[in-house]
Amino acid sequence: MKKNREDMTVRELEAEVRKHNRLYFLEHKPVISDEEFDRLVEILREKAPNSPALTELVSDVRATGVKVRHETPMLSLDKCYDEKSLVDWASKFEGDVIASPKIDGVAVSLRYDRDGRLVQAATRGDGVEGEDITPNARRVHSIPQDAKSLAKKGKIEVRGEVYMPLSVFARYKGEFANPRNLAAGAVKQKDPAKTADYNLSFFAYDLLGTDVATEDEKLKRLAAADFPTFEWKKLGREQMQSAFEYFIKRRDKYDFETDGVVYKANSVAEQKRLGATSHHPRFGIAYKFQGDSGVTTLIDVEWSVARTGAITPVAIVEPVELSGAMVRRASLHNMGYVRKLGLTKGAKVLMMRRGGVIPNLESVTEPGKGKIDIPRACPSCGAPTREEEDFLYCTNAKSCVRSKIAELEHFVKTVGIDGFGDKLLEQLYESGIVTDASEFYELTMDDLMQMERMGETLAAKLLKNVESSRSIPLSVFLQSLGIRELGRHAAKILAGFGTLKKVTALTEEELSQVHTIGEVIAHEVVEGLKKKKPLIDKLLRHVRIEKEEAPARGGRLGGKSFLFTGVMLAMKREEAQGLVEEQGGVAALSVNKDLDYLVVGDGGGAGSKLAKAKKLAASGGKVKIIEESEFLKMIKL
Ligand SMILES: [Zn+2]
The missing domain is CATH 3.40.50.10190 (BRCT domain)
Structure with a gap:
């Protein structure tokens, strides 16, 4: 039995990291995905932030091994995955914001002496101490060897990112999974001539050792001194989100890989005032395009009918935290995807949040034992299913789906949960998030934010509306179940029995004795309650039933x-x-x-x-x- 990575000792984790590094860099035969490797490194970093395995590559691709202490720690930026976190971050300082693409490369520090000569280059390492790569940096053609116009008789430090252009990486495709790992290996070659062979490039993003008032000014000075700089934008904070979208669109046009947008406070004075946590500077943040990944266990696959009649599989997984949110389910798109992945119950699966929002099940990392059956009968109406290429359909689609959505609509209307219109219910139903009334009470912010035209404010309001409907009078509860013949008035009469338990225990015979209820209604109601038992049980986990006063008999109409x-x-x-x-x-x-x-x-x-x-x-x-x-x-x- 393979040990869960979370349970491994530091030593075991280090051995794993080294093994996969070797497979990747030397044997060119990676056996795990990049995401999985990153995850492995992340677990090791959490347990042992200073582990040498985090910074070293195998000995053959290791440079001098000489340590360099950074004068100012090279902290990495904090990450975020949504607009709200970005806005929160920006609320802590004054003035403009600088936005630029986040380059997926290797951070390096370049020191220039009083005469502007490059004297030392180092990797970030653990942020405090990096590795000397000076001879290699001299072979990266876009790193200026001379920075006279910037130095002006004072030592300066330029920080930036060494990366492999995608046009260069194209040569290695198939051999290496991504340009970042290859750049990391290439910049640390023992033989600097080999580094040169890899045609690495460089972007500068920071200038230390001179007085500059703004980030914008720094970048301008760097550009003027022939340091390659990436495209950047100076923004008011109301433009931050649109800049994010702008850089997403530009993504395919760049000759380098980007995985997000970096935002920094423009004012250097503000940057100083903000300071840093032990891990990250507070003046900057990286808004990532893609969420984190994580491995979890597949519990089961649920199937729900979409409006088109397509029966969509949804993965139910052990809760896993991705980009700061707990994920419990993910759409599996169609039956073909389930087959292609070879899903089994109990399988270890790799989950990712794409675009930081929508969770996706990417692959199986370790198969489980339980077979997953493709349903032969529609899970909603019981009609036979039909396969068509990758899709599974209910053969009774039209009435099947419409009635499901109508049921949900009836529930929210009866119970008085405002804001859930037809369109929203349809989306919630089709994405498998709300397939029965009990699931309204399991809705999360993340669920709602996946819906079209959904904003934080509206989502929060909807959740509040759901929250305020957790206490339901018995008659309303009965009516909300959508049982034929169990409308407002029959429900009132039933509520007169006092408790839900008493109501569900009624027989047809008992009920048909009741004033104004005939045999037909009694039959429908008793049968209906029986059929709805699973839903009632689910609802009772979330709502409290209020007792009601029996209708007053002594009023003006005297019980007539x-x-x-x-x-x-x-x-x-x-x-x-x-x-x-x-x-x-x-x-x-x-x-x-x-x-x-x-x-x-x-x-x-x-x-x-x-x-x-x-x-x-x-x-x-x-x-x-x-x-x-x-x-x-x-x-x-
Ligand atoms: Zn159906």
């Missing part, structure tokens, strides 16, 4: 029952039913022998109910047939 037929002119039928209940009457659901009044609306249109009531009355029943105007008098007495 009223049924309405035809179009009422004075008010809507629901209103009339509400008034009946308020005044101590019972809003009946059908014409039967217990009915006291049938109210015929003045707008006409009375049909079978009237005929039935007339028949009942003619055979000696107690029902009275009254007009709307009479009813109005009764309730206004």
Whole structure:
């Protein structure tokens, strides 16, 4: 049994890192993905931040090994994955912001003497101490060997990123997985001539040792002194997000790999005031294009029907933290993807949040044992499924999906959770996030932010609306289940039994005895409650049921029952039913022998109910047939 990396000792982790470095750099046969390697390094860094295995490459590609202490620590920038964190970061200082692409390269420090000659080059190392790579840096053609115009009789330090241009990397594709790792190996070659062979390039991003008021000015001076600089933008903070989008679009046009956008406070005075944590300077932040990755266990695959009738698989995984958010599920796109990945229950899987937002299951790193079945019957309506290339369809799609979304809509409307319109419900349903009413209560900010046209403010409001609906009166709860014949009035009557337990224990026979409930309704309600048992159980994990007072019997209408037929002119039928209940009457659901009044609306249109009531009355029943105007008098007495 392979040991979980999280459980490995530092020594074991170091051995792993070295093994994969060797496979990668020397044997050119990586056996794990870059993401996985990064993850491995991350675990080691957490456990042993100073482990030599973090900075060394195998001996053959190692440079002099001479340590260089940085005069100012070379801290790496903190990362973020969403606009909110970026805005929070920028709220801590005044003035403009500088934005530039984040280059995925190797950070180096270059020291120039009073005459502007390059005297020492070093890698970042652990931030405090790096490795001397001076002879190699002399062979990187875009690193100026002379910086006279900047030095002006004072020592200076230029910091920047050594990288491999993508046009150069194209030669090594297939051999190496990404240009960053190759650049890291290339810059540390024992033989500087070999470094030269790799055609590395350099970008400068920082200038130390001279008085400059702004970041913008630094970059301008560096550019003027022939240091290659990347494209940068000076922005007001309201433009930060649009700059992010701008650099995403530019991404494909650059001859280097970028993995985000770097933002820095423009004012150097502000930068100094902000200072640094033990790991990161506070004046800058890297807003990453792509989220972190992590390995977790696949628990199961759930299938849900999309509006198109396609049955979409969703991975349910052991919670894993990616880019600061807990991920528990991820869409698997289609049946073909499940087959292609070769998913099994209990498999170790690699998860990533693409674009920092949408979690994706990338690959299986270790297969599990449980087989994953492709459903032969639609999980929603039970109709047979049909395969078409990579997709699985419900053969009864039209009514199947519409009814699922209608159920969700009925629930939010009945319970009074505002803000969930048809479009949003459709998206939530189709993405497999809310497939039944209980899942409204499991919604997170991250879930909602995946939806189209969703902003933080709206998402927060929706969550608040859900939160405030965790306590539900029994009759409302019963009505929210979407059981046929279990509308507002039947629900009120049922609530009179006191508790949900008592209601669900009712038999058809018992229920049909109840005043104003006939056999048909009793049957539908009892069957419906049985069918909804799984949903009821799920809901009860999230909501509390409030007891209700039984409808007052002593009111003006004295427990008499009223049924309405035809179009009422004075008010809507629901209103009339509400008034009946308020005044101590019972809003009946059908014409039967217990009915006291049938109210015929003045707008006409009375049909079978009237005929039935007339028949009942003619055979000696107690029902009275009254007009709307009479009813109005009764309730206004
Ligand atoms: Zn179906």
